[in-house]
Amino acid sequence: MVRPAAPTPSGDRDLVQRIRAGDAAAYEQLFRAYYGGLTGFAVRYLTDLSGAEELVQGLFADLWTNRASLDVHSNVRSYLFSAVRNRALNVRRRALIERDWDEGEDRADVEALQWSPERPDLALERVEAHDRLRAAIERLPERCRLVMQLRWRDQLSYVEIAETMGISVKGVENQLGRGLKALREMLR
Amino acid sequence: MSTMDPQMPDWRVIDAYLVGQATADEQGVVRRWMAASPANTALVERMRDSLAPAGSEVDVDAAWKAVARRTGLDASARRGSAGVHQFPGRRLRLWIPVGIAAALLIAVLIGAWQANRTMEMAAGPGERITRTLADGTIITLNSGSRVRYPRRFSGERKVELDGEALFQVKHDAQHPFRVLANHAVARDLGTRFVVRAYAELGRVDVGVTEGRVSLKHDAARADSLVLDAGMAGHVTADGTVAVDREAVAATMTAWVDGILAFNATPLADVAAQLRRRFGVDIRFEDTAVARRRVSTSFRDEGLTQVFDAITLALGIAYERRGDTVFVSTGIR
Numbered sequence: 001m002v003r004p005a006a007p008t009p010s011g012d013r014d015l016v017q018r019i020r021a022g023d024a025a026a027y028e029q030l031f032r033a034y035y036g037g038l039t040g041f042a043v044r045y046l047t048d049l050s051g052a053e054e055l056v057q058g059l060f061a062d063l064w065t066n067r068a069s070l071d072v073h074s075n076v077r078s079y080l081f082s083a084v085r086n087r088a089l090n091v092r093r094r095a096l097i098e099r100d101w102d103e104g105e106d107r108a109d110v111e112a113l114q115w116s117p118e119r120p121d122l123a124l125e126r127v128e129a130h131d132r133l134r135a136a137i138e139r140l141p142e143r144c145r146l147v148m149q150l151r152w153r154d155q156l157s158y159v160e161i162a163e164t165m166g167i168s169v170k171g172v173e174n175q176l177g178r179g180l181k182a183l184r185e186m187l188r
Numbered sequence: 189m190s191t192m193d194p195q196m197p198d199w200r201v202i203d204a205y206l207v208g209q210a211t212a213d214e215q216g217v218v219r220r221w222m223a224a225s226p227a228n229t230a231l232v233e234r235m236r237d238s239l240a241p242a243g244s245e246v247d248v249d250a251a252w253k254a255v256a257r258r259t260g261l262d263a264s265a266r267r268g269s270a271g272v273h274q275f276p277g278r279r280l281r282l283w284i285p286v287g288i289a290a291a292l293l294i295a296v297l298i299g300a301w302q303a304n305r306t307m308e309m310a311a312g313p314g315e316r317i318t319r320t321l322a323d324g325t326i327i328t329l330n331s332g333s334r335v336r337y338p339r340r341f342s343g344e345r346k347v348e349l350d351g352e353a354l355f356q357v358k359h360d361a362q363h364p365f366r367v368l369a370n371h372a373v374a375r376d377l378g379t380r381f382v383v384r385a386y387a388e389l390g391r392v393d394v395g396v397t398e399g400r401v402s403l404k405h406d407a408a409r410a411d412s413l414v415l416d417a418g419m420a421g422h423v424t425a426d427g428t429v430a431v432d433r434e435a436v437a438a439t440m441t442a443w444v445d446g447i448l449a450f451n452a453t454p455l456a457d458v459a460a461q462l463r464r465r466f467g468v469d470i471r472f473e474d475t476a477v478a479r480r481r482v483s484t485s486f487r488d489e490g491l492t493q494v495f496d497a498i499t500l501a502l503g504i505a506y507e508r509r510g511d512t513v514f515v516s517t518g519i520r
Contacts (some may be wrong), residue, residue, distance in 0.1 A: 033247060035248050035252075061258040137238050137244075152236055177199040183231060187231060
């Protein structure tokens with residue numbers, strides 16, 4: 001299966017420059033490059049896919065409307081992913097789905113991760129390795145899972161993830177390192 | 189139940205591997221660790237798709253059209269071209285005739301456009317996706333495969349396939365279900381059947397496990413081949429249609445349960461499945477190697493184990509460089 005070429009930071013800066021100048025083709029290119037990844041990220045917060053799509057489409061629509069004030073020098077990926085996160089947190093707050101979402105993210109420090117073997121034998125052993133990995137990932141704390149997704153699915157840099165999630169680079173490394181160890185434990 | 193090797197490499201090495209920045213040494217370390225158990229392999233090779241939230245199939249074309257409408261960039265969106273410059277402020281002028289009849293006409297056109305919206309579903313490396321279509325037909329899509337289908341069926345039922353899928357068709361005598369796959373058309377006559385349409389093989393294979401399917405080349409006056417339950421056949425790009433006496437429809441559907449099964453299968457065909465299962469490119473040193481046949485099966489094994497097993501069995505060699513695997517006779 002052919003995947004489109006991955007966006008690069010310098011390529012992105014070119015696109016932003018062109019979008020500022022009103023180039024709709026560049027805007028469409030940016031949209032197509034990031035829409036899937038951003039929606040997959042938003043859906044982690046909102047769980048509802050159509051809500052996630054609406055959020056990301058709204059973000060892009062606003063981006064075009066405000067294109068004259070786009071900052072060419074900042075990192076587009078950090079900007080897009082952190083904008084999605086901020087909007088998603090607002091949606092959740094407004095919907096009172098989980099008033100403590102922010103605190104939930106804080107509580108989700110992998111330091112406190114305890115693998116409680118409720119039914120590990122049933123849940124994990126009967127499915128194949130891929131499904132076991134999926135199940136294990138869903139058991140991780142939210143922030144850990146989000147950081148992993150940004151890093152290993154969307155291929156963001158540590159700095160981009162730190163900017164998106166509002167944590168330090170060291171925090172990002174902690175989530176990745178400890179998360180990987182936790183996964184390994186769960187898959188034993 | 190497999191045990192993970194206690195010597196997991198430092199997480200930074202695995203991280204580098206997962207973002208494609210590992211040095212050759214680091215790649216070796218990770219691969220050796222992966223070879224120790226299927227769980228290790230899965231942790232690395234399935235990480236990327238395991239992180240994607242389940243069931244998030246997005247229609248990027250539809251999303252773009254929605255955004256284009258919102259921002260007034262409609263005209264270029266309707267043409268569906270990414271290479272057209274559109275200056276904001278220029279709207280597409282729609283000449284609206286006066287009268288109720290016109291309003292009805294527009295409503296019908298919009299309804300028809302929405303009914304005919306094409307959805308596309310794609311499975312990534314190592315993924316299998318099952319979906320039920322609007323008519324009750326169930327499609328199971330193999331790794332690295334894509335299927336296009338209308339959101340709602342109006343009249344005939346037609347889907348397009350690139351790759352491999354199992355179809356369990358809800359029979360409707362008035363509206364035959366057709367699968368267009370590369371150069372072939374497989375028409376349901378009431379059934380469960382698998383279509384294998386890997387473009388690089390230059391032929392489309394069909395195996396029927398229940399019911400009956402007709403298979404033909406998509407050229408206007410091509411002959412049809414009727415396949416009953418248990419039969420398999422193929423149509424080549426140049427129009428040859430034939431039954432495969434050795435192929436058994438049941439083994440053609442092993443992948444639905446996550447099993448890769450090969451029975452005296454040429455490596456070129458094996459490669460078609462492995463490319464999509466693992467998301468890598470596979471190249472052969474020459475056509476002689478690609479014609480070698482292998483009989484074996486795999487389930488959870490990762491890429492390294494699969495290639496180790498196959499090359500060992502055939503006395504050939506392989507080398508992996510990033511996303512590409514090179515297979516050769518190995519004589520130096």
